[in-house]
Amino acid sequence: MANNYKAAKEAFVSxxxxxxxxxxxxxxxxxPSTVLLWSVLQSRLRLFTPYNAPAILIDFLLNCAAILxxxxxxxxxxxxxxxLVILxxxxxxxxxxxxxxxAKPRPLRQHEHSKPTPEPFPIKPFVTNYRGSMLVVTCIAILAVDFRIFPRRFAKVENWGTSLMDMGxxxxxxxxxxxxxxxILRDQMNRRSTPLPRRLVxxxxxSLPLLVLGFIRLYSVKGLDYAEHVTEYGVxxxxxxTLGFLPPFVAIFHSLFRLIPSYALLSCILGFAYEATLDLTTLKAFILTAPRTDLLSKNREGIFSFFGYLSIFLAGQAAGMYVLPRQQPVDKGASKRDILNRSTLARLLAWTxxxxxxxxxxxxxxxMxxxxxxxxxxxxxxxxxxxFNCGQLALFCAVETLCFPNLQKAEDPLESEKGKESTSRILFAFNRNGLALFLFANLLTGLVNMTxxxxxxxxxxxxxxxxxxxxxxxxxxxxLDYRSISIKL
Incomplete structure (x- = not known):
């Protein structure tokens, strides 16, 4: 009976x-729509300051329940x-x-009479909202996919096609x-170059904590006879x-940055080279149809798809190179071209x-x-x-530009405090301990499925x-956020 249910579950989640x-x-x-409503409520009504019980409830309904x-x-x-959200x-x-x-003006100390030096890489609320929302969607989907109320078209695709969980x-x-x-940006600013051996170390x-988590998940899934879909990553x-093997390979590609000073170009070269290997050799047939006889063939999906995920990671780094730095102020006499070149939103739209x-x-x-x-x-x-992700970043950036237009222009380091008031506390908390919360969500998912x-x-x-x-x-x-705890894995 249990084996029949496990087989049905494996077929159901694909x-x-x-x-x-x-x-x-x-x-x-x-x-982005719920973040827009949250931002309007905060910028127009200051509904989330102070952050009391009603504010927490509304924040949860907007940024968690609406996504569910x-x-x-x-x-x-x-x-x-x-x-219903945008109107x-x-x-x-x-x-x-x-x-x-x-606020009451704070008297300046003697050393504060000089113009303060702005933080070159301030916290960007729109990036926090983007990452927090993505983590909320991910945590919801990993359990919701096991229920019939979650549409099958949103579950991971078997071979070809697109779905919500594939995007997640x-x-x-x-x-x-x-x-x-x-x-990387801090190293460039300080004109510092770390040798490859030190970067690998x-x-x-x-990598080690992530690989340990991988082995824990492997043995727990096999030991508890938990339903899994082999074609997702392998046996x-x-x-x-996949996450654990990314850092050392990224460190190697960082050395290539001296020859090809563009992470976007590096990601494209890797992506096109991997696709050429799939199409011009028997690799594609091997991944899709080969019998699982040894360690490589049993885990071929996870091993070879890693190159695609590495391309995605490098493309994310390319976006971070122009998203994370402080947006430079524009002179009054600047041309439209200079204004667009310095605008984070314009660059995101162009890359999208x-x-x-x-x-x-x-x-x-x-x-092709x-x-x-x-x-x-x-x-x-x-x-x-x-x-998709560049487009999502552009949408979140547009919301911030509309509702909090002075955030990206501020040069006072104290303005970063205002950034916290411009960010959903729930999304900030998810972003702060994203991987730890993802692990906790996986444990809860397993507990629900076992009971x-x-x-x-x-x-x-x-x-x-x-x-x-x-x-x-x-x-x-x-x-965790209230206790100021940041768990780094």
Whole structure:
């Protein structure tokens, strides 16, 4: 009986063709829409200052519950949900003026009479909102996929096609690449170059905890006879292994940066080279159809898709190189070209257009005519994930520019404190301990699946379990943030 249920679960959590790119975009648009409403409520009404119990509840409903609804009961009508969020935001924005917080002037000390030096890489609220929303979607999806209320077209695709969960995996890697660019930018600013051996040693320190988590997940899944889909990563491989092997390979590619000073170009070279290997050799057939006879063939999906994920990570680093630095002020007499060159939003829009054009070329009949495959992590998958995430960053940046226009122009280091008031506390907390919360969410997912026959749970009960689950993850995130605890894995 248990084996029959396990087989049914393995078949249930996969799908054959996925959903359309347009539908995925509509569903994921809910996150920028809810952040827009949150930002309008904060900039116009200061609803989240102070951050009391009602503020926490509204924050949760906007940035967690709305995303849960978008992937479940509103999955067939994502545009309606977006309208229900955007229309109140537009009304409040148009009918209310921005509020200003009047604070008593602080007397300057002797050494403060000189103009303060602005922080070159300040905390960017729109990046925090982007990463926090992505983590919320990921945590919701890894459990929701086990319930029938979660549409099968959102589950990971078997071989070819696009789905919400396929995008989630790639977005996790891309966002990690974005924040990793901070250390590179600091080295460039200080004109410091770390030798490759030292970079490899440092990267191994980041890799070891992730690899340990990978082995823990491997032995727990096999020991508990937990339902899994082999074609996702292979028999033994899992996502923690992919994350764990990224740092040393990124350190090697950092050495190539001297020869090719563009992470975007490096990611494209790797992505196109991997696709050429798939198409011009028997590698594609090996990954899709070979019998699982040895360690390599048993884990071929995870091993070879790693090159696609490495391309995505490098593309994320490329985005981080122009997203993380402080936006430089523009002189009054500057030309429109100079203004656009210094605008983070304009650069994000330009790169979104470029990556989208490459994606269309790779998949169109008059281009390369390829199909997206998360299983292979091929060129179209790499370009799709990169274009999507640049577009998401552009949307979050546009919301910040609209509601908090002075944040990116401020030169006073104290302005970074205002950035916290311009960011959802829940999304800030998720971003602060993202990997630890992702691990906790995986443990809760396993606990629910071991105690609840998720395939047979009715719709109302499913929503109750999912709301309780994301409330627990959210509660832990807020508790860690309240205690100023940052868990680095």
């Amino acid at each position: 799908n054959l063709t996925g959903g359309s790119v347009g539908e995925i975009n509509y569903v994921t648009l809910v996150a 609804f978008a992937t479940t009961i509103y999955s067939s009508a994502p545009l309606l949900l977006n309208l 109140p935001a537009a009304s409040i924005y148009l009918l209310s003026g921005p509020t200003t917080k009047h 995996v790639g977005s996790f890697v891309f966002s990690s690449g974005v924040v990793s660019a901070r250390s 440092a990267s191994l320190r980041h 033994h491989w899992n996502f923690f292994f 257009f470029l990556w989208t054009s490459l994606f269309v070329f790779s998949t169109s009949f008059y281009g 005519g390829l199909a997206v495959s998360r299983r292979l992590a091929n060129l179209p998958y790499f370009l799709w994930v990169t274009a 609840v026959p998720t395939l047979h749970v009715e719709q109302l009960a499913s929503m109750g379990i999912l709301v309780a689950y994301i409330s627990g993850v959210c509660g832990l995130a807020l508790l």
